[in-house]
Structures are given as structure tokens and as C-alpha cells.
Amino acid sequence: MSTATEHPRHPTIELDRVVIRFAGDSGDGMQLTGMQFTTASSLFGNDTATLPDFPAEIRAPAGTLAGVSAFQVHISDHDILTPGDAPSVLVAMNPAALKANLAAVAPGGTLIVNVDAFEERAFEKAGYPANPLTDGTLASYTVYEVPMTSLTMRVGKEAGVKPRDAERSKNFFALGLVSWLYSRPTESIVEWIANRFKSDPLVLDANTRAFRAGYNFGETAELFESNYQVRPAQLEPGTYTNITGNTALAWGLIAAARQAGLSIFLGSYPITPASDILHELSKEKHFGVRTLQAEDEIAGIGAAIGAAFGGSLGITTTSGPGIDLKSESIGLAVSLELPLVVVDIQRGGPSTGLPTKTEQSDLLHAMYGRHGEAPVPIVAARTPSHCFAAAVEAVRIAVTYRTPVFLLSDGYLANGAEPWRLPDVSSLPSIDPAFAEATGPVPNEPEPKEKENGHVEGQSNGSSGASGGEAGFQPYARDPSTLARPWAIPGTPGLEHRIGGLEKEDVTGDVSYDPANHEHMVHLRAAKVAGIAASLPPLEVDDVDGPGAAPVLVLGWGSTYGAIAAGVRRVRARGLQVAHAHLVHLNPFPPNLGEVVRAYPKVLVPETNLGQLVKLVRAAFLVDAHSLTKVQGLPFRAAEVEAAVLKLLGVNPETSLAEEDVAS
């Protein structure tokens, strides 16, 4: 297939970036279409960022607003940070897809609609009183009406597939058309189709024909005046792959286990949007990864705790509702002081909430959501690819400090994809599990001993206990620098001991109800988690003229990274100063966070919740931090962050730059 640039009747216009949204019924294959377009663009050398947006229902009634599934992709010739605020192109496979997504399209944007689906009954289902193509609804947009269904069915018939099946290839027609429109190389897509459908030659043929038909339609129909080109971006040299957050997270866990010389055990119960981590890890058994699809969320973490006791890297993955159920077990892990990674792919709540939509509303739950004083370290990923490094860091903390660790991601990161420059595997940090070692043969002499409470102990060395089986092994003795206790695994002679959820006596690990000991242990567990800060790098601040120079600091955490960084760029493009710092460690905070926030007259904290980090920051540092919140199940747009910064700067947001002027 030749590229459009060779056809003089269609001039090719260069763009620096474009945001395209594919929308259709959830059965129309829009996610797949979007991902293939993204992959083709990444392979071509563009920077890309994606935002899948799909309903919780597997197949809501066809043609209804509830069933609309969309995939937004931002491609550009320079590095970008977000999937784009507003699509400039919307591909709508039916009236419902148009209706559900029109409001998001940039003013004057382009609409490519499958005109075959625009008929009376479909208008009704979508809630359109009349045909939006003819009643003036779309007057401010450029509309291309393409008979995608009928053209797809025609090539399907040529391939010999039944009419009902032929229609199903129309997403490939759309993919072909948009690939032509944006001058995408077609080889990778054709290859992908051949591979994906190799088991069904008829479907393979139909899909390939539909894809080519879409491409050729763009090239030959006198519909489009021009097509477009987005040149490759100047990305940092290296080897890249396109990766979603969930895949990066799973790979990060595998990498961390390798660095620690541990075998992974994942106990997990399927839940949106975390299940893909279970799927991914289940595939990689040749890494020695064991996965258990447990009977419920509680069993998932329970089994992970059991595996951790046995010396494996215990992991459990879930989303908010699962965290609710796991809370008691996380408390147990706090008491046991065993390494454990609890992955929370946050989604909209409360309750079942918005299973497929993103939110950052579990931060305070991760921080405080257990009875008793039960501190747990928290690490949060900030971009899809950063999930890899965040997973390695969570494992480092869990293993080094013998503690459960929360690893927070969210629906936006989990399903969003971006190009990732592969790390040098040899540069990954080493993690030392430092298992307690066997003691020599130990006599088992009874040695009666008077305990403080007056009970005469019958057996064994008095300094052992509920815990210490033998000759003074102290399961709750601590490393002086990390305060970590020994990880003594079954099978090690001489270190037999018992642990549990009852309060421990310091050092011996004996069950203890002693008031002073309880207070001491509560402080010890808190000090251990607080002490992790000593191992953290100082928080970096992106402030052009040096830390403290700008009048406003935007402080974020997790998946708001892209929107904040892009919003900050837009403010700076106006000649204004603003600083950005982004937290990966939420508990404990990096050691210099207080210094950083106090260095700025104003601090803005954008979060997709009702202001959770801002509460922690205000409480910890007594600074008057401002909250910017959004709880729509969607990530921030760069423009929203920009507007909030301008407001704090006292600049009229009305004079804000149009999106086209500044790439996000």
C-alpha cells in the first residue's frame, strides 16, 4: 500500500500533534482499534499517550449511551504528558457514540461518523430527537459521513463471510480510514491482524480487507481535501516499547523479585481495573511466578501472607472494594512484620462506584484504613511506565523493612499506555532479603524460670517464648538502622517461633498485654515506617529558576503527574513562573518535603478526590495548601490545572492560551 503523500490530489498537511477519539458500542472493538492506532504511531516514532474510557458492563444494550466505549489517543512530534484535553477528531460508529463524546471534542473539531448507523431507531436509543447530521446539531464541526458498515460488508462478502459476521470488521475499516488520514504506516497493523486472527483465516481475510478498504476509501473518495502527517518525536535515544500501567506494574514486580532473589506468590481475586496484573503474572510462570486466583479478596491476601511467612515475595492485587476486605489482613501483616506488597488500582467509589473509571480516592484509606495504630508505607506510580519503577520501590521497602507496603495506581494509569524507554536491567537496585540463618544444633534443656508475672515457665530457654523456640532466637529483635525484625523462615533449624496478631513483647515476640510494652511497640512500628524516609531521595522540584523561585508550587501525587506537568508548561508558556513537585512516597514523605512546601508562598494540590493529600500536607507542615479537586471518574485536563494556577497567580484565566497554542 502506498502512502498518501505520493498522491498529489491530496495534499498532506503537517501537524505537531493530534488527539483522536474512537467511540462506538462496547462490542465494536474500539479499545482494540485505538491500541492498534497507538502502536502504529509509536512504531512510527511519535510520542503517544492514551485514555481508554469504557463502561463497566461487558455489553450494555447496543446503541445506548450506557454501552459506549471510547479510546482517546494523543500523538505528537514532541514529548507529551497527557492523552490530550480535547480530541480534535472523533470517530463515531453510531449516534450514541456521537452523543456521549461530542461535548469533549474541541470546538471546530472533525467528526467522522459511520453514517450507516444513523437511522431512526438508533436516534431514539441515543436520545436524539432527530438526525443530528441534518438538524444543525453539528454545525460548528467538520463532519465526514462515511458508510462504514455497508462498505465493510461489501468487502466481507468478497471474502466469503456471512453478512452478520462481515459487519463486525467495521472497526478495521475505521482504523484503515484514520490510518490514511494521519499517514500511518500500515505494515505493523496488517501484521498484527495476521497474527491475531491466524487461527481463523476467514476472519483474518475479512479484517484485512476491511482495513485496506478503509485506507483506500480515504485515499480515493473525494471526501477529504487533505490528509495529515505527525512527524516522529525527538525522544531520548534508547529502545522503546508501548506499555500500559498494569503491564509495567506486573513486570516491575517480576524485576524486583529477581533483584531480591525471591519467588513471587500472588494471591488475588479478579476485580476491575486490577485483573490484568493477575493475567500478566499468570503468564510468566517460567520466572517461577506462582499465582492463586483465590476464593475471595481476603483469601488472596491471606495466602500472600502465608507465602511471605515461607520466604516468598507475597503480593496481592486489587482495587478499592478489595482493599476494604483486605484491611484486617493488612493489619495482621503490620503486626507480623512480614514483607508484603498490596497493590491498589484505584477506581471511583464509594462502594462499587465507577469500576472502570479512575479516581485517587483511596489515599487516606491506604494511610489510615485499619483499626489500631497500623502504619503502612505508601508508594504511588505517576505514569503508566512509572508503574515499573514504583513496583520495584514497593518491593524494596517491603523486603528491607519487613512491612506491608501499599502500591497505589489507578484506572487511568492501569489502562493508559505510553512509550517507555526500557531501563538497563543491570542498573536495577539490588534488594537483600537477608533471611535469618540457622543456628547450630541446640540442646532443648528445660530451664524453669520465674517470669515477671509470676508464672513458672516449664520448658526451654527463658529468653525465647511464644516466639523464640530455641536458645535465644528473638523474632522481634531489630536491625538498629532499619528497625526491621529477622525474616526467619520455616525450614530453618533452631529458629522455630510463633507469630500472630496478638501484641508482641518487644524483642522476644511473646504475647504480651503489658501496657508499657504495648505503647513501646506502637511507637516502634511507627518509628520503623517513619525511618524509611532516611532511604528516600529528596523530593525534586521542577522550578526553572531554582527551588523557591516561583510564587506557586503545584504539589501532586500519582496519576495527576501528566496533567500537572502539562498545565505547568502552559503557565510557563505565558511567561509566568510556577513550580511542580510530584510525590511518589506518600508514607513516609520524602525527608525534605516540609522544606519544599514552606519555600513557596502558595501551594496548590490537585487530586482526583476531595482533597486527601492536601489534608496530610496541611497536618504535617501547617502550610496553607490549596486544594484543586475533580471527581468525575476522569483525569485532570492540563487546562484545568493551568486555570487553577493562574487563579492563584492572580492572572485572569480568560486570557488563557487556546489549547492549540501549547501542546500538553
Place this chain on the structure above:
Amino acid sequence: MTDTAVPVTTRKDWTSDQEVRWCPGCGDYSILAAMQMLLPDLGVRRENTVFVSGIGCAARFPYYMNTYGMHSIHGRAPAVATGLAVTRPDLDVWVVTGDGDALSIGGNHLIHALRRNVNITILLFNNQIYGLTKGQYSPTSEQGKVTKSTPFGSLETPFNPISLALGAEATFVARTHDMDRKHMQEMFRRAHGHKGAAFVEIYQNCNVFNDGAFERVTGRDVRAEQLIPLVHGEPIRFGNEAEHGVVIDPDGRLRIVEVADVGVDALLVHDERRDDPGLAFQLSRLARGPFEPTPIGVFRAVERPEYADAMSRQLREAAEQRGPGDLEALLRSGGTWTVD
């Protein structure tokens, strides 16, 4: 696991230094003694032995064993033990639980551990009462039971733990009681030797909140007439003179008969290895409760692939087919491109 070089041990070696804190006279003491006396004979090592428990009186058991142990949270011991047994097939993993822990708050974990056939040995101390919380009815309490939380009598139909375990696809199901150390030890030995999930119900007397719950079948003077020993390959019979027996009626129902009336050859011969659990299930329903002739012994002992074995095999096969995990290759598995 047996090992020729296992050091010789005595009960003392398996006894921790912790003061046992069950109520004086509790049936748990005899179960603990039976276990501590049995372990030296099993040819196992202390360091390879782990007791995992949930919450309840029975759940204190691990503290008294000089082995590895975990006193976890209410109902979750089978889940914790599953994670441990799956990752450490070299260990002997015992679960000690009670009727509330295993059948109420932890019912889900129990049935799934049995179904998976993971290599753990579950000892259910059934005293038909909540002891640690001081006397509420449990899921095995009889209907009409008057307790602090059911002053007008319990409305609920109790679980039959043996029926439940059989229905949950358990491969080893047995019952014993705390008044007979030898029988307990035999059941523990059999359960320990079983490859897969083994379930042993132990009738255990709570002398404070439910004293004598099993007295009518386990009492020394009534035992011979009220307990029906199940012996593989033997006709099922009981009584002081072995004068009673169990037959299958033409309609498939089990019935207790006098041997003199039907002859020994008419008695049902116990077959714990029957693939079909139907007969074992019927045996579990022979008594409506521990107040009439009740079978004890091994109801079912069949072979089925053990879960951790099967999982390890998948890992081995994956490594054989794809080679050992290569992180570099994994990171490139989704397709890459190079920017110069």
C-alpha cells in the same frame, strides 16, 4: 515428610515454653497432648512443621507447639496455610481451627482449601459453641440451643462438618473425639500421611460453655454402643458385642440393624477409597447429631492430584518450554523500536 536422618525427639521437644491457658478441664488439653506425643513418631522435623490457626480457643494451639507457627486472624487460617503450602511443599502445614472459625467466618476458605486439595491437614475442634467470646451458639450448635445470644433458642439448622467437607470435594475426611487419644493419634497420623487436603473433625468438650455436648456418644460407658468405628474393608458394626451393624436398604438408604437378624454378610463393608462420595455422605448422615450412634474414623481417603504439585509442574513445564525467565526478553516481548 520423612527423613532417615530425622533426630529422635520426645514430647518435650515439641512442647513450647508457653503456659497453656485453656480452661482447666478443656478438651483441647487432650488434643494437644495427643499431638505432642504423636509427632516424635511421625519422623518429621520441628523446623519443617508449621501450625497455622485463626481465632478462637483452639487457635491458641500453635503457641504451645515448639515448631514454626502463626496465630492469624479469624477464619483465614486455611487461606494463610494455602499460600504457605503452595510455596513450600517441603513443609508439613497443619491448620488448627474451631467450629466458629472454620464453619462460620471462615467457611469460604475451608471449602475452597478442600476443593483445591492443597497439602494441608485441617483439625477442626468442634465443641458446638463459641468459647472465647463466652458462650454464643455456633454453626454446629443444635437447633433450639439456648445461649447468651439465643435466649429463646437457636433457630438455625446446624452444619454437619463431615457432610460439608465431603460436599466440598475433600479427599480425606475423618472424625475422632477428645476422649480417645489413640483414636485421635491414628486419625492425625492418617491425615498427615494423606497427600492433599485432609480434614479431621474432633468432637471436643467445652466444659465451661457446653459441657457434655458429646457425652451421649463419647462417654466411656456408652461409647461402644454409640460410636460406629469405620474400618476400611471391614463390615460396619458396633456395640459391646459388635452386635449392631449398618446395611444398605434396597432403596439405597443406610439403616442400623442387629447383626443377628441379617447376618454379617449383609452388612455394608466400609470402603474409604470409593471414588463416589455418596456412601460416605450417607454415613455422615447416619446420626442426626451426637446423641445417637455416630460413625467415627476415616469416611473418605481418595487420591487426587495435589495442588502445589500441580502448580509446580506448570512452573517446570513453562521453564522447559520457554527457558528460565529472562527479564530483558520480557521487557521486549511487546515489540520495541529504537530511537537513535
